[in-house]
Amino acid sequence: MAEDINSGYKNLKVITIINNKGGVAKSTLSKILCEYFVRKGKRVLGIDVDPQCNFSMRFVDIDTKTYSPVTHPDFDPNDPLWDELPTPPPGYWSVAQFYRLGYVVPYPTCYENMKFIPSSKLELVDFLEKVEKSSLEEEVINHMREMLSMDYYQDEFDVVIVDNPPQISALTASTARAATHILIPTEMQEDSVNGMADTSLLWQTENEYRQDDELKLIGIIPTKFDKKSANQRRVLEQLKSNEILGKHIIDPPMRYLHTYATSSATFADPGSIFEINEGNVALKETKMFCDHIYKKVFK
Amino acid sequence: MSDIKKPGILKRKGVSEGTLNKVASQVKTAENAQKDKYQIKAIKLSNIELWENQPRETHLTIEDIVAGEISITSKNKNAKKDELKKIIDLAHSTKELSMLVMPLAYAIVGGKVMLIDGHRRTMAAIYSCLWLAEDVQIKGDINRLSEHAITLKLYPKKPSSLTLEKIGMASNALREEIPLENKLSWLIRHADQADEEGESLTSHDLSQVLGLKRSQAFEWMCVVNARKDPWVDKAIIKTLKKTAKFGQLVKIAKADKGKRKEEFDKLFNCPVPDKKEKIKVGSCNSKAIKILLTKVGSQKTKDEISELNLDVPADLKRAFFIFLDNMESESE
Numbered sequence: 001m002a003e004d005i006n007s008g009y010k011n012l013k014v015i016t017i018i019n020n021k022g023g024v025a026k027s028t029l030s031k032i033l034c035e036y037f038v039r040k041g042k043r044v045l046g047i048d049v050d051p052q053c054n055f056s057m058r059f060v061d062i063d064t065k066t067y068s069p070v071t072h073p074d075f076d077p078n079d080p081l082w083d084e085l086p087t088p089p090p091g092y093w094s095v096a097q098f099y100r101l102g103y104v105v106p107y108p109t110c111y112e113n114m115k116f117i118p119s120s121k122l123e124l125v126d127f128l129e130k131v132e133k134s135s136l137e138e139e140v141i142n143h144m145r146e147m148l149s150m151d152y153y154q155d156e157f158d159v160v161i162v163d164n165p166p167q168i169s170a171l172t173a174s175t176a177r178a179a180t181h182i183l184i185p186t187e188m189q190e191d192s193v194n195g196m197a198d199t200s201l202l203w204q205t206e207n208e209y210r211q212d213d214e215l216k217l218i219g220i221i222p223t224k225f226d227k228k229s230a231n232q233r234r235v236l237e238q239l240k241s242n243e244i245l246g247k248h249i250i251d252p253p254m255r256y257l258h259t260y261a262t263s264s265a266t267f268a269d270p271g272s273i274f275e276i277n278e279g280n281v282a283l284k285e286t287k288m289f290c291d292h293i294y295k296k297v298f299k
Numbered sequence: 300m301s302d303i304k305k306p307g308i309l310k311r312k313g314v315s316e317g318t319l320n321k322v323a324s325q326v327k328t329a330e331n332a333q334k335d336k337y338q339i340k341a342i343k344l345s346n347i348e349l350w351e352n353q354p355r356e357t358h359l360t361i362e363d364i365v366a367g368e369i370s371i372t373s374k375n376k377n378a379k380k381d382e383l384k385k386i387i388d389l390a391h392s393t394k395e396l397s398m399l400v401m402p403l404a405y406a407i408v409g410g411k412v413m414l415i416d417g418h419r420r421t422m423a424a425i426y427s428c429l430w431l432a433e434d435v436q437i438k439g440d441i442n443r444l445s446e447h448a449i450t451l452k453l454y455p456k457k458p459s460s461l462t463l464e465k466i467g468m469a470s471n472a473l474r475e476e477i478p479l480e481n482k483l484s485w486l487i488r489h490a491d492q493a494d495e496e497g498e499s500l501t502s503h504d505l506s507q508v509l510g511l512k513r514s515q516a517f518e519w520m521c522v523v524n525a526r527k528d529p530w531v532d533k534a535i536i537k538t539l540k541k542t543a544k545f546g547q548l549v550k551i552a553k554a555d556k557g558k559r560k561e562e563f564d565k566l567f568n569c570p571v572p573d574k575k576e577k578i579k580v581g582s583c584n585s586k587a588i589k590i591l592l593t594k595v596g597s598q599k600t601k602d603e604i605s606e607l608n609l610d611v612p613a614d615l616k617r618a619f620f621i622f623l624d625n626m627e628s629e630s631e
Contacts, residue, residue, distance in 0.1 A: 189314075190314050190315065190318055193318055193319070194314075194318050194321070194322065196325075196326070197321050197322045197325045200322065200326045200328075200329045201325055201329070203329040203332075204325070204332040205332075207332035208455075210456065217329075217330075231312075231313060234312065234313035235313040235314050237313070238313045238314055239314075239319075242319060242323050243323075244323040244324075244326050244327045244330075245319075245322065245323050245326060247497065248326065
């Protein structure tokens, strides 16, 4: 029987964005949700668990040679606290340290009320390999929830947005265990839709484990929707008319993701979709989608 | 022109049915994951919490059971004494026959469980463990509760409110014959609640919860499915007020949508039949009727009934009809 895994959460909401198919816009959605929640006055923590670091690059400087974050601005190599850690920290803090050391200092971002724990490509891949070879999986799965249950995270943030790699692994399971809500993006094509089966299995497994406070599905968001494509229209129609899936589909589908992706690129100007002029259709669509999520999570 | 071979147009078929069904079925399974499944487990008596909040209708507390008697200074001592006596009787019968129906509970933190149903049975088990068991050395020794267990049906987490309500109804249905109006009122409320939560009732639910036979359950389902029709709704209200029979309600619910009004009118709004047919002369009224005929009846009536034997019920009845007919014609 599972222990009460939710005992450490007060009001913190944790949204994990998962689909084990790549390229369905998980990182882009993570970025715009962070920006929207920040603009709504929420204190946001972004966590990037995807070794590709795309989510991280929007908010933290990443060394493009090593795909690791730059040294944390507040890092003090002589801090006596490091003696308590199993290994000395490298000077930067990434999600790899979050798991390995059980300690990170989130990075400040361009937004006052948002902080970020970036990914680190090589370290994270290395860490995952070690987890798979050892018997640490269960510990890893529980790790993120245990970390986020700490007073620091509970008191400093209202919402955590977690971007996942395109695979179901101990790390993805860990974000599902930590989450209060799950969001499943999917493209309107066979592979992406198929990827939802494994994601739902993860959702099921998580709810079978929990005693209280089930992991809630925010919805399935159709992304990169091209209404000129007969096939995509057909897939969307199939999903919407399906008795079980239809009620979870977030409508309307997202059509302007290329605009979001461009606007949230590292050197884009303006640097955010929310800074584009008011009449822009992509901005309207983004606001509609974000507001839907906001209401579902904070109602 | 017609001989030119043209390439066919590729028809986009969307996602294959197999993929769609696989995903939908997995989502459905995930939606319902562990919501309403229970396991059968032996739980130590010390780990059983009897109530989330002490219910008003029960005065007895776990401390009273442990004490084995009601203190004279206790609040509600008379009610408690009565309740404790019943628990002790149940404990004796449980000791003899064992617990026939398992209590229901759900898991809470710290390895404890919260009872949903079977509170009296559990209290009896606690009393039995502390006071009646043959190996009791110190009567009322609370430490024994952590050494003895009872078997429960245990949900891994608190069931949904719909399930809790079903359990309550099923448990009552086991104990007593629930009046039809109560069953119907529960059913309508439950069906509305299920609708709101995007679930639906099945005839299987009804046979399990209300203890109905399969054929009966189908009839009840007809009522559930048609409950939003205005004429079925009216018939439901009449049934709840006991001014209609359940059979009449089923008849209206089973009728085609367009014919429900007609059926309703036929059953409840039909014209008043000829009063002659309605008149019944009960034996207890015969004396009063004889007086009425002889004292109040007109001469014409008296002449017409003179040959009838008023001591014979059939003749008395006939005489009364003549009396009424004459009264009517004379008043006109």
